[in-house]
Amino acid sequence: MSNVPDDLGYTAEHEYVARTDDPAVVKIGITDYAQGELGDVVFVRLPKTGERLDVHQTFGEIEAVKAVSELYSPMSGEVVEINETLDGDSGVVNRDPYGDGWMIKLRIASPGDLQNLLTAKAYRSHIGE
DSSP: OOOOOTTSEEOTTSEEEEEOSSTTEEEEEEOHHHHHHHOSEEEEEOOOTTOEEOTTOEEEEEEESSOEEEEEOSSOEEEEEEOTHHHHOTTHHHHOTTTTTOOEEEEESOGGGGGGSBOHHHHHHHTTO
16 A cells, blocks of 8 residues: 555646745655656756746656656746755665655646645545555
8 A cells, every 4th residue: 555645636647736934936756656666766867946837848867777757837937946965875865755756846836726626535546655
């Protein structure tokens, strides 16, 4: 059974969105389910700080032993921070996807985009749990 925290928003593409102390900024990463399906993560390519993203735009790639997958932005906005820890230790995505394994922080352009995310219950149903 995957860890699906109730306080996060989710996408059908297996990204999660976590609120931060700044209501205009969210933290984005991949879910526990996604990292489990990928297997051992060996490389993560992330965008540059300052890059603007649209909803569902590819913002990077995650490479694992089993596959390479694209990462999709759940909302539009500007990348304000990337998790540079992943450059030296991409495996943290496997060990702690919701904590130290986050990928980007995004200043959201439209707070209404948060309403389009799946709830934890809906995401559990989506992954068959």
